[in-house]
Amino acid sequence: xxxxxxxxxxxxxxxxxxxxxxxxxxxxxxxxxxxxxxxxxxxxxxxxxxxxxxxxxxxxxxxxxxxxxxxxxxxxxxxxxxxxxxxxxxxxxxxxxxxxxxxxxxxxxxxxxxxxxxxxxxxxxxxxxxxxxxxxxxxxxxxxxxxxxxxxxxxxxxxxxxxxxxxxxxxxxxxxxxxxxxxxxxxxxxxxxxxxxxxxxxxxxxxxxxxxxxxxxxxxxxxxxxxxxxxxxxxxxxxxxxxxxxxxxxxxxxxxxxxxxxxxxxxxxxxxxxxxxxxx
Amino acid sequence: xxxxxxxxxxxxxxxxxxxxxxxxxxxxxxxxxxxxxxxxxxxxxxxxxxxxxxxxxxxxxxxxxxxxxxxxxxxxxxxxxxxxxxxxxxxxxxxxxxxxxxxxxxxxxxxxxxxxxxxxxxxxxxxxxxxxxxxxxxxxxxxxxxxxxxxxxxxxxxxxxxxxxxxxxxxxxxxxxxxxxxxxxxxxxxxxxxxxxxxxxxxxxxxxxxxxxxxxxxxxxxxxxxxxxxxxxxxxxxxxxxxxxxxxxxxxxxxxxxxxxxxxxxxxxxxxxxxxxxxxxxxxxxxxxxxxxxxxxxxxxxxxxxxxxxxxxxxx
Numbered sequence: 001x002x003x004x005x006x007x008x009x010x011x012x013x014x015x016x017x018x019x020x021x022x023x024x025x026x027x028x029x030x031x032x033x034x035x036x037x038x039x040x041x042x043x044x045x046x047x048x049x050x051x052x053x054x055x056x057x058x059x060x061x062x063x064x065x066x067x068x069x070x071x072x073x074x075x076x077x078x079x080x081x082x083x084x085x086x087x088x089x090x091x092x093x094x095x096x097x098x099x100x101x102x103x104x105x106x107x108x109x110x111x112x113x114x115x116x117x118x119x120x121x122x123x124x125x126x127x128x129x130x131x132x133x134x135x136x137x138x139x140x141x142x143x144x145x146x147x148x149x150x151x152x153x154x155x156x157x158x159x160x161x162x163x164x165x166x167x168x169x170x171x172x173x174x175x176x177x178x179x180x181x182x183x184x185x186x187x188x189x190x191x192x193x194x195x196x197x198x199x200x201x202x203x204x205x206x207x208x209x210x211x212x213x214x215x216x217x218x219x220x221x222x223x224x225x226x227x228x229x230x231x232x233x234x235x236x237x238x239x240x241x242x243x244x245x246x247x248x249x250x251x252x253x254x255x256x257x258x259x260x261x262x263x264x265x266x267x268x269x270x271x272x273x274x275x276x277x278x279x280x
Numbered sequence: 281x282x283x284x285x286x287x288x289x290x291x292x293x294x295x296x297x298x299x300x301x302x303x304x305x306x307x308x309x310x311x312x313x314x315x316x317x318x319x320x321x322x323x324x325x326x327x328x329x330x331x332x333x334x335x336x337x338x339x340x341x342x343x344x345x346x347x348x349x350x351x352x353x354x355x356x357x358x359x360x361x362x363x364x365x366x367x368x369x370x371x372x373x374x375x376x377x378x379x380x381x382x383x384x385x386x387x388x389x390x391x392x393x394x395x396x397x398x399x400x401x402x403x404x405x406x407x408x409x410x411x412x413x414x415x416x417x418x419x420x421x422x423x424x425x426x427x428x429x430x431x432x433x434x435x436x437x438x439x440x441x442x443x444x445x446x447x448x449x450x451x452x453x454x455x456x457x458x459x460x461x462x463x464x465x466x467x468x469x470x471x472x473x474x475x476x477x478x479x480x481x482x483x484x485x486x487x488x489x490x491x492x493x494x495x496x497x498x499x500x501x502x503x504x505x506x507x508x509x510x511x512x513x514x515x516x517x518x519x520x521x522x523x524x525x526x527x528x529x530x531x532x533x534x535x536x537x538x539x540x541x542x543x544x545x546x547x548x549x550x551x552x553x554x555x556x557x558x559x560x561x562x563x564x565x566x567x568x569x570x571x572x573x574x575x576x577x578x579x580x581x582x583x584x585x586x587x588x589x590x591x592x593x594x595x596x
Contacts, residue, residue: 075596083536083593084527088512137592144589166480166502168512171526172538175502176591178481179488182457183464183585190465206502208453209481214461228453228481229443233507237443247448257451 028052030223044264053221053264055201057103058110058125061160065268066123070115075145079106080138084171092169095131103129108163109139111146113155117272119279122150125160126207133163135207136170140177143211147184151191156279158271160198161212164230165205178210185214194278196271199226199249199258213257217274219267220249220258284345288329288337292548295322326548333497335532336523339505341497342476346551348558350377350392350435353475356558357565358383358390364421366413370450373414375406375442376486378421380430384566389425391418391486392435392475408477409442412455415485419459422466431469431569434486439504441482456485463488464585467577471568473543473561474498474530475550490584491568492538494530495557496545500538501528538591541568 025034030052040047044064045054062071086092100106108130114123124146126133143159150157166174188195197215199208201224208228220226227247235242245251252258262270285293299318302311333341341347354361358381365372378391393410396402418434425432441452463470463486470489478487478500494500503511508526509518533539543561546553572580 078594078596081593081595084525086525088508088518088522088525137594141592141594168503168508168526170593171501171503171528172533172536173592175480175484175500176538176588178457178484179460179464179588180591182460183488183588186461186465187585189461206481209456209485210460211457213451213454213457227448228441228456229448233443234445234448238445242445246445255449255451257454 029054044267046264051222051263053201053223055128055162057105057127057129058160061125062110062114062123064264065158065271066114066116067118071112071123072114073110073112074149075111075142076106078138078142080136080170082169083137083173084169086169086171088169095169099129099131103127105130107138107142108133108135108167109142111142113149113153116158116268116275119272119275120153120155121158121275122146122153122155123158123160126162128162128164128202131167133161133207134165134167134174135163135177136167136174137177139167140174140180143177143181144184147181147188150193150195151188154191154193156194156196156275157188158196158198159211159215160200161203161207162200163203163205163207163212165207174206178206181211182214185211189214189216194275196274198267198271200224202226204228204230216278217260218258219260219262219270220252221264221267222249222261224249226252226258286337286340286344288333289548292322292326292329295325330548334520334524335499335527335529336505336520338497338529339477339499339519339523341549341551342495342499344549344551345397347476348550348554349397350394350437350475352554353392353435353558353561354379354381354390356555357562358388361390365417367416367420369416370413371411373406373411373417374404375408375410375438376414376418378418380425383433383562383569386569387428387430388433388569389421389430390433390435391421393438393483393486395437395476406442408438409440410438410482410485411442411444411447412450412452415441415455415459418486419462422463426466426468429468431471431572432466432489433565434470434472434489436472436474436478436483436487436500437476438479438482439477440479441485453481456481459485460488464588465581467581469569469572469575469580470584471565471572473565474500474539475561477504479504488584488588490572490580490587491540493541493543493561493564493568494533494539495543495550495561496530497549498530499523499528500530500533501526536593 028047031050082093361381363379393408395408472489474494505519505522508522546556550557
């Protein structure tokens with residue numbers, strides 16, 4: 001008689017699959033657990049188990065941050081053109097159309113006025129889903145106009161960044177948006193109006209090297225990748241692996257470039273508290 | 281030093297060599313006519329090659345290892361240059377040279393990224409790739425220029441800001457952003473000159489000014505053609521196409537309203553005649569500074585912000 005006997009069937013991939021209704025569940029990129037979408041939404045699009053922050057867009061941020069029905073979008077008619085008739089593997093003009101269709105957005109940033117706990121503000125929020133949140137002429141111009149509006153209304157400015165950097169397909173035009181937005185922020189600063197920069201995953205390249213790093217207060221969502229050069233480029237340049245946690249929000253705080261690292265659920269109250277201290 | 285010759289320069293240089301050889305024998309032989317015919321031919325050849333350069337060929341000229349660098353321009357254009365070092369916070373960045381000097385009859389702050397001519401000097405200069413302390417050194421000295429009411433000249437020549445661990449730890453992005461912010465409202469004239477490579481934020485970090493000039497064969501864009509190729513084509517092999525697509529030459533940028541003026545180069549490119557390149561630039565700089573000196577500081581700043589605010593292309 002054998003010492004032991006298999007009491008169950010072999011484990012095979014052919015067993016009956018659990019019935020997961022399509023679109024109700026999503027996998028957490030942080031811990032690999034399945035998360036229910038409703039639960040995710042209630043938890044500010046973060047994983048309850050590991051705290052991983054899912055990437056969200058302007059629509060979600062406005063819902064999380066702004067007092068209900070106070071958001072009034074501005075500059076909704078401005079559109080990117082293809083000034084250089086740029087073609088790589090695709091035409092830029094086609095890329096724009098495709099991005100608009102897929103994301104349901106007109107550009108990689110939305111701007112407007114709103115209230116946070118009753119305080120009027122001017123807000124801009126980037127959308128990574130639109131060509132990697134890249135900054136071309138329209139993003140730069142919309143940010144510049146939002147800064148102008150904050151100046152005119154003397155209301156605080158909040159910019160939520162999420163970007164891979166300047167948009168290659170507009171080449172030098174994109175590069176000049178760094179100078180444009182930074183110059184405008186200098187005017188805002190001279191006028192004594194607070195500007196809070198919120199950095200979310202990821203904030204890299206030209207956006208970090210301009211308005212994202214020019215806030216009076218820098219807030220970063222926990223775990224967000226923030227840097228100038230992307231990790232891949234750095235790894236290639238130096239030819240070795242990068243230290244753990246390199247270019248993450250906590251790392252930037254340790255190095256002195258971020259004031260507050262927080263969980264997304266604390267974002268609204270933290271911004272509100274800072275604005276009340278600085279702008280009353 | 282072995283001369284580096286670009287592929288498209290070869291026919292010109294071969295003819296030039298031939299003329300040179302013929303000259304050696306010209307005393308004994310009656311070949312003056314032949315020489316002058318050949319000289320005409322070389323002029324025509326140069327003209328036809330240089331008036332039809334592709335954008336990638338201009339990128340190659342901008343990177344020519346014999347091209348005049350920041351220190352060459354400083355030596356050839358100015359007197360009494362005193363180099364100043366360090367950001368007073370962390371270190372001195374040798375990828376950027378900066379100091380006060382006499383240009384004509386005035387004192388200026390002049391600075392620029394500095395490349396090396398061989399491996400050793402390139403390592404010393406970090407290939408002209410700045411670290412945060414370089415941007416902070418630049419800003420410290422610009423503020424000094426404001427204090428002593430001196431105009432600022434910046435020379436751009438970099439393959440990009442250095443992408444390293446230390447650079448990120450010390451806030452490369454913040455250092456560049458801070459310079460853009462501060463340079464936009466410094467109450468002294470700033471003239472920017474792209475002398476070679478103007479790669480992205482690394483170049484722009486010392487590139488906000490009242491007047492932006494650019495050498496004929498320099499390039500300036502959001503990214504280097506190779507990197508653009510690797511990201512958009514997912515291969516390093518499309519640098520020529522990327523250079524075309526980026527429209528990164530001086531003529532392109534003048535048309536886009538990003539630069540104000542093209543600095544002409546000697547025949548065959550700036551590397552063929554450093555003295556002439558420097559004297560052309562000096563003449564133009566003096567002209568530009570003279571015009572800017574007439575403006576009141578607040579007007580200067582207002583115009584500068586306005587200038588960059590207009591940049592971009594969109595519809596609504």
